[in-house]
Each structure stands twice: as structure tokens, then as C-alpha cells.
Amino acid sequence: MEFFSESDFETRQFGAQFSKQLKPGAVVCLTGDLGAGKTTFTKGIAAGLGIKYEPVSPTFNLVNAYDGVIPLYHFDLYRLQSTEDLMGIDFDSYLFSGGVCVIEWPKIAYPLLEHYYQVQLLYEGENRRIIIEEVRK
Amino acid sequence: MKVLAIDTATKAATVAVTENGALVGEYTLNLDQPHSQKIMPLIENLLKELHLQVQDMDLFACAQGPGSFTGLRIGIAAVQGLARSVNKPSAGVSTLEAMAYSVSRLTNDCVCPVLDARRSQVYYALYKGSAELIAPSLESIDNVLAQLACLGKRTIFIGDAVSLHQNKIQQSLPDSVLAPEILNVNFAYNVAVLAQKKFEAKQAAKPTPEYLIKSYAEKMGEQK
Incomplete structure (x- = not known):
């Protein structure tokens, strides 16, 4: 799946569209440089899932939890060093909770994941190419 | 000797009070609700039911791991908090x-x-x-x-x-x-009895988490 976005608004829309295929337990790994739109895309996912609140960047909190029919757990793992650190915030509890996990800076999470969506947000000048792949190990 | 013990390592939230090794009272809930919501009211209600107060306890004990990381933290924090509040000893035992x-x-x-x-x-x-x-x-x-x-x-x-x-x-x-x-359900009575035994043998130590986290991360092919 691929999208071409020319604005934050479109990135958000694509996030909402994409969210329709997310079932309980789904994991979404977002990669992209700073400013590529990872959190914007996540706002779209949240809207698509019917979450009442708009997600904000979890850089400091590590994870933000949002209530919903399917709860949303929004991670930013930039500040953690290793998979062991990730275990230390009880990541597995979120992963197996039946909610949707959206992970920014997912490198240390990959060893714990078997099935996830890989979403790459790539700069193309002012615009973004959003490439989505389903990964099953 | 009166012991107040809890076990929050698994889905069950359980608290027991023993006197000289015999069970005085125990509450156990086995629902999918967060321990952070359940455990303190359970402790409070049990003590009230037994007409006892926190300061009547001689030892506070908990399961310190392995188990749910969040559950263990909640249990260890609760026991350490209670013990400190009345300046009494606390002990952790292996789940x-x-x-x-x-x-x-x-x-x-x-x-x-x-x-x-x-x-x-x-x-x-x-x-x-x-x-x-x-x-x-x-x-x-x-x-x-x-x-x-x-x-x-x-x-x-x-x-x-x-x-x-x-x-x-x-x-x-x-x-x-x-x-x-x-x-197959964890009951806090077991924690109380084991903790007292260790305490009397001078083998008890303050609760510290035993997550076995390092081996978990290594087994999963740790990324750094």
C-alpha cells in the first residue's frame, strides 16, 4: 500500500483510512525522519479508531494510552536503549492487551514482534511518500 | 506474630493476614482488572473486616517475582509503603x-x-x-x-x-x-507463611523485583 501526501491534512487522512484495517492486537511500526509525519499519521489512526483525544508526541512519556472501543497505545522508543529497557516498561502487557500499538522509533521492539505493519514516511521534497507493508515473521 | 502478605504477580490480586502462621483472613480476586485499582482497597477492606490496623502487623510481605512486571511493582510498592509507614519490616519471597x-x-x-x-x-x-x-x-x-x-x-x-x-x-x-x-491460583496465604518462615530464619530481605528480564530480552534476540 502506498500513499503520496502533500500536506499534514492528507497524512492524517491516510492514517485514518489505514486504521480501518486494524484489528485488536495490531501493531504499527512507524519509521521516518524527524518531521516526516509519524505523529500526524498516528493522529489519523486515532481518529479512524474513534479515539476521542488527539495523540501527542510520546517522546517523554514513552507511551501514551488512549481509551476506545479498541484502545490505542502510542509509543516513542527514541529514549530507550535496548529491548531489555522495553521489557522494563512492561511492553508485553500492551502488546497482548488487544489494543492497537503504534510505535515510533521501533528498532528495539522488532525482536518482540511477529506480525506488524511497517509504515515508512519518506520525504519527497515538500511532500511525503507513505509506504505500508504487512510483515509476518 | 502477625503477617500481612500480598501477591500481585499474576492476574489474581490476593491479600492475607496470618497470626502465628495460621490464616486469619484472605481476600482473592481473579478478574482482569488492574492491580493498581484493586489491591489497596482489598487490603483496607480485609483489615477492617478483621478489626485490625496496619500498625498491628509485625511483618509485611509480597511475592517479588517472577510474574507480571507491572503487577510486581504495584505489590512491592504497596508493601514497602505500608511497612515504612509503621516502621516495621518487609520481606519479599519468590513467587x-x-x-x-x-x-x-x-x-x-x-x-x-x-x-x-x-x-x-x-x-x-x-x-x-x-x-x-x-x-x-x-x-x-x-x-x-x-x-x-x-x-x-x-x-x-x-x-x-x-x-x-x-x-x-x-x-x-x-x-x-x-x-x-x-x-493454580496464587493465594497470599502461601506468601505469608513462607515469608514468616524466612523472617524467623533471618533469611528474609526487603522486597526487590526478580523479573528475570535480562534472560527474556536475550532470548528474544535483544536489539540495542
Whole structure:
């Protein structure tokens, strides 16, 4: 799946569209440089899932939890060093909770994941190419 | 000696008060609700029901791991907070040793407490009477069964992972005994009795978490 976005608004829309295929337990790994739109895309996912609140960047909190029919757990793992650190915030509890996990800076999470969506947000000048792949190990 | 003990290592939230090793009262809830919401009201209600107060306790104890990371933290924080508030000692015991404790006193067979660690893995240990044959570890259920098959001793399995893996256990170790459901829920009474025993033997220490986290991360192919 691929999208071409020319604005934050479109990135958000694509996030909402994409969210329709997310079932309980789904994991979404977002990669992209700073400013590529990872959190914007996540706002779209949240809207698509019917979450009442708009997600904000979890850089400091590590994870933000949002209530919903399917709860949303929004991670930013930039500040953690290793998979062991990730275990230390009880990541597995979120992963197996039946909610949707959206992970920014997912490198240390990959060893714990078997099935996830890989979403790459790539700069193309002012615009973004959003490439989505389903990964099953 | 009065002991207040809790176990929040698994789904069950359980609190018990013992006096001189005998049970005075125990509350156990086995619902899918966060321990952060359940455990303090449970403690408060139990004490109230028993007409006791926090300061009447001589020792505060909890299961310190392995188990749910968040559950363990909640339990350890609660016990340390209560103990400090009345300047009394606290003690942590191994979740697995507490689970095995009463059963291992009934039999010469080996007792293997098993807790679900997800991904077909279990936290487990092996006891024979009061001896620890295998220290608390994390392994895939297949490796545990292979290891125990090599030991060749009849084993009683107990804990929340029993029902999850019962077919495998019965196939690999046909003469093993699977504990009935009544024994597979963690009850704080076990923690209280074990903690008092250790305390009196001067082997007790303040609760510190034993997550076995490092081995978990390594097994998953840790990324840094």
C-alpha cells in the first residue's frame, strides 16, 4: 500500500483510512525522519479508531494510552536503549492487551514482534511518500 | 506474630493476614482488572473486616517475582509503603517458591510451579521438599519439558500455565500430575507463611523485583 501526501491534512487522512484495517492486537511500526509525519499519521489512526483525544508526541512519556472501543497505545522508543529497557516498561502487557500499538522509533521492539505493519514516511521534497507493508515473521 | 502478605504477580490480586502462621483472613480476586485499582482497597477492606490496623502487623510481605512486571511493582510498592509507614519490616519471597510451598510439603515428588510468560514460555522452578533443584528461570515450555524428562522424576505441575500447556505436559511426561484449578491460583496465604518462615530464619530481605528480564530480552534476540 502506498500513499503520496502533500500536506499534514492528507497524512492524517491516510492514517485514518489505514486504521480501518486494524484489528485488536495490531501493531504499527512507524519509521521516518524527524518531521516526516509519524505523529500526524498516528493522529489519523486515532481518529479512524474513534479515539476521542488527539495523540501527542510520546517522546517523554514513552507511551501514551488512549481509551476506545479498541484502545490505542502510542509509543516513542527514541529514549530507550535496548529491548531489555522495553521489557522494563512492561511492553508485553500492551502488546497482548488487544489494543492497537503504534510505535515510533521501533528498532528495539522488532525482536518482540511477529506480525506488524511497517509504515515508512519518506520525504519527497515538500511532500511525503507513505509506504505500508504487512510483515509476518 | 502477625503477617500481612500480598501477591500481585499474576492476574489474581490476593491479600492475607496470618497470626502465628495460621490464616486469619484472605481476600482473592481473579478478574482482569488492574492491580493498581484493586489491591489497596482489598487490603483496607480485609483489615477492617478483621478489626485490625496496619500498625498491628509485625511483618509485611509480597511475592517479588517472577510474574507480571507491572503487577510486581504495584505489590512491592504497596508493601514497602505500608511497612515504612509503621516502621516495621518487609520481606519479599519468590513467587514460584510461594506457589510450590504448601504442595512440596505434602509429597516426595518434585513440584514444578509454572507461570505463563507468553510466547509459549514459562517462568518455572523445581522443588523437592524444601530443596530447590532448579532456580527460578525463564524457558520455552518445550525446553522445560525436555529438561524434566531428562531428570526422570515424577513431577507435580502447579500454576496459571498448567491449563495453558496441559496437553503438552501430559504428552511429554505422562506420569506427571497436573494440579487442579484450586491450586493454580496464587493465594497470599502461601506468601505469608513462607515469608514468616524466612523472617524467623533471618533469611528474609526487603522486597526487590526478580523479573528475570535480562534472560527474556536475550532470548528474544535483544536489539540495542
